[in-house]
Amino acid sequence: xxxxxxxxxxWATMKHYDRKMFTSDLMAGIIVxxxxxxxxxxxxxxxxxxxxxxxxxxxVAGLIVSVFGGSKVQIGGPTGAFIIIIYGIIQQYGMxxxxxxxxxxxVFLILFGLLHLGTIIKYIPYPIIVGFTSGIAVTIFxxxxxxxxxxxLKEVPSDFIEKWIVYGSxxxxxxxxxxxxxxxxxxxxxxxxxxxxxxPGSLIAIILMxxxxxxxxxxxxxxxxxxxxDRFSISGxxxxxxxxxxxxxxxxxxxxxxxTIAILGAIESLLSATVADGVIGDHxxxxxxxxxxxxxxxxxxxxxxxxxxxxxARTMTNINNGGKSPVAGIVHAAVLLLIFLFxxxxxxxxxxxxxxxxxxxxxxxxSGWRSFRSLMKNPKSDVAVxxxxxxxxxxxxxxxxxxVGLIIACLLFMRRVSENTEVKVILNEIxxxxxxxxxxxxxxxxxIPKGVEVYEINGPYFFGAGNRFEEIMATLxxxxxxxxxxxxxxxxxxxxxxxxxxxxxxMSQKEGIQVVLSGVTPSxxxxxxxxxxxxxxxxxxICSHINIALAKAKEIVEV
Numbered sequence: 001x002x003x004x005x006x007x008x009x010x011w012a013t014m015k016h017y018d019r020k021m022f023t024s025d026l027m028a029g030i031i032v033x034x035x036x037x038x039x040x041x042x043x044x045x046x047x048x049x050x051x052x053x054x055x056x057x058x059x060v061a062g063l064i065v066s067v068f069g070g071s072k073v074q075i076g077g078p079t080g081a082f083i084i085i086i087y088g089i090i091q092q093y094g095m096x097x098x099x100x101x102x103x104x105x106x107v108f109l110i111l112f113g114l115l116h117l118g119t120i121i122k123y124i125p126y127p128i129i130v131g132f133t134s135g136i137a138v139t140i141f142x143x144x145x146x147x148x149x150x151x152x153l154k155e156v157p158s159d160f161i162e163k164w165i166v167y168g169s170x171x172x173x174x175x176x177x178x179x180x181x182x183x184x185x186x187x188x189x190x191x192x193x194x195x196x197x198x199x200p201g202s203l204i205a206i207i208l209m210x211x212x213x214x215x216x217x218x219x220x221x222x223x224x225x226x227x228x229x230d231r232f233s234i235s236g237x238x239x240x241x242x243x244x245x246x247x248x249x250x251x252x253x254x255x256x257x258x259x260t261i262a263i264l265g266a267i268e269s270l271l272s273a274t275v276a277d278g279v280i281g282d283h284x285x286x287x288x289x290x291x292x293x294x295x296x297x298x299x300x301x302x303x304x305x306x307x308x309x310x311x312x313a314r315t316m317t318n319i320n321n322g323g324k325s326p327v328a329g330i331v332h333a334a335v336l337l338l339i340f341l342f343x344x345x346x347x348x349x350x351x352x353x354x355x356x357x358x359x360x361x362x363x364x365x366x367s368g369w370r371s372f373r374s375l376m377k378n379p380k381s382d383v384a385v386x387x388x389x390x391x392x393x394x395x396x397x398x399x400x401x402x403x404v405g406l407i408i409a410c411l412l413f414m415r416r417v418s419e420n421t422e423v424k425v426i427l428n429e430i431x432x433x434x435x436x437x438x439x440x441x442x443x444x445x446x447x448i449p450k451g452v453e454v455y456e457i458n459g460p461y462f463f464g465a466g467n468r469f470e471e472i473m474a475t476l477x478x479x480x481x482x483x484x485x486x487x488x489x490x491x492x493x494x495x496x497x498x499x500x501x502x503x504x505x506x507m508s509q510k511e512g513i514q515v516v517l518s519g520v521t522p523s524x525x526x527x528x529x530x531x532x533x534x535x536x537x538x539x540x541x542i543c544s545h546i547n548i549a550l551a552k553a554k555e556i557v558e559v
Contacts, residue, residue, distance in 0.1 A: 007285045008292070009072045013325040021324045028323035029331025032075055035200040035317050036062070036332060037339055039362070041228070041347060042202075042355045043078040044306065046143060047086035049095070050232050051347055052340065053304050054078050056239070059336045061296035061308030066329025068295055070288030071273040073280060073323050075314040075332060076296055080362045081268055082261065082307045084139050085398050089257050091158060097254060099244040099301035104251065104258035105265065109294030112266055118286025121266045125413075127378075127386040128405040129267060130371050135393025135401060137366035140359055142394075147356035150178025150226065160394050175224045177216065178353040181209050185357025198321065202358045209354040228355070229348025236344035241302045260399040261297070261307050269293050269310030276315050313365070381412045424456050446550055451481040451557045454546075458489040461497035482553040483508060486546060488519030498531045505537050514556050517542045518549035 013021075036058050044054020058077035065076030089098045112121065142160060145167050146153050152173035157163050185205040192201030216222035228234065273284040289310070296308050318328050375386050389405035448454055483504075487493075493501075508515050520528070520542055528534055534542060543549040 007288045010326040024322040025328040028321040029328040031321045032318045033332040033335025038202045042358045046083045048090045057305035063333040064296040066326040068292035070285030074310045096244045101254045101258040102301040105261035106294045106297030108262035113287040113290035125409040127382045131386045131389025132393045135390045137363040141363040144356040147352040148182040150175030182353035182357045185354045189361045213351045226352045234348045239304045265309035272310035272312040452553045453480040454484045456486040462494040484516045486518045516549045518546045
């Protein structure tokens with residue numbers, strides 16, 4: 001068994017770290033910290049917690065991911081993907097339930113890393129990833145309609161369809177000034193990249209719209225624009241670490257959402273690290289990265305934070321601004337901490353409509369509509385997985401979507417593999433030029449004696465293909481004296497395949513038919529021997545070559 005060695009990128013880069021790299025990391029870290037500020041506030045509020053909890057998450061998780069992570073440039077923190085999960089957990093289990101679920105997710109992530117599951121998680125089907133990511137994007141957009149247009153609603157239903165029904169029936173309560181602030185924020189964020197690659201549009205929009213809202217209130221008497229301070233009391237003090245009270249009943253009830261947080265966190269962090277690798281020409285350690293993400297999610301809830309993972313947008317901002325090592329991520333966490341301690345009270349003046357505009361742009365970026373559109377041209381099975389995952393995400397929740405999506409994808413994969421397992425009947429003679437298990441000394445066409453049937457299994461003989469062999473035999477009317485089953489192209493056999501072979505032998509023996517196996521590979525032979533099948537059939541009837549099997553069959557027929 002392979003042993004696990006933690007390989008944080010920070011430790012490796014420190015061996016060759018110099019002043020020039022530190023200067024690049026310092027500038028990148030400051031910019032990323034500024035970029036992360038509005039996103040952390042927006043993600044926190046959208047998740048159903050206070051804005052400072054979003055920033056605390058970015059500070060704690062960002063620091064731990066950079067110190068212990070397996071990527072040089074990964075930036076950790078709260079992300080849009082978790083909004084729907086967090087909101088749902090809070091509604092059902094409260095803040096304490098969220099803290100417990102996050103701690104459990106941290107444990108799961110650490111186990112994923114220790115069990116070397118970093119590479120396996122990458123094999124989750126692409127249609128599932130696009131399906132739930134697009135579904136999350138649509139759901140995030142839906143949750144921001146109230147604040148974006150300043151609708152006069154005391155409560156918004158949690159159900160997706162009910163939300164839009166309520167929005168439609170209450171759209172006449174729109175606040176014109178809030179709507180202008182929200183739409184203007186979207187426009188500013190969208191056009192900023194045309195003029196500035198360094199300064200994020202979300203920061204420009206927040207500063208500009210906050211000033212506009214203050215001027216409108218001060219000089220035009222506009223008081224209808226709701227701000228963060230109108231909804232939350234802002235605190236700039238770090239909370240004391242607290243461990244939530246856990247009971248076995250609570251832990252059991254939170255296994256499913258905690259596992260969803262862990263799987264989604266693993267997927268997003270490894271996807272972000274892989275994208276970063278392609279840009280900087282490096283290779284991250286996926287298992288170390290998972291352990292770091294687990295540690296981050298263990299620490300974050302102790303200080304009142306929410307689930308965190310690798311953030312693709314902030315990681316790319318780090319790269320584009322010259323980040324060379326995990327030191328940039330540490331600087332980003334330090335910048336956020338300073339802002340939190342000394343400037344947090346100013347956040348109370350930020351309009352809610354502006355934050356809604358930020359999240360509208362985030363949801364558009366997450367939607368991946370181009371990937372969604374291209375996948376719709378793929379095979380029907382991929383389209384089915386994509387659409388099912390997408391609609392389950394927006395109509396029900398992400399936990400159900402991931403679970404059902406994975407089950408369907410696994411079933412479709414097994415169906416494809418079983419379809420590739422061919423079972424055929426050889427009726428007349430065998431051409432040695434097209435065979436692999438014929439003795440080299442015998443190159444003549446091998447005729448099949450009368451009273452002998454030869455079947456060939458081509459592909460894995462597992463539960464997805466086991467019944468096909470029985471179905472083909474049922475279509476043949478004549479009862480032979482010998483059945484030769486060629487298994488030269490069977491790479492593996494599972495318990496269902498062994499069960500079917502066993503039933504075939506028992507039924508054949510009752511009918512006076514001898515079964516002979518041909519071309520059994522050493523690995524398959526070992527599995528059959530371990531199961532006791534060889535004792536049932538007899539070792540002499542398991543042949544290495546088809547000519548040996550045919551000679552054995554001829555002896556039986558002539559008796």
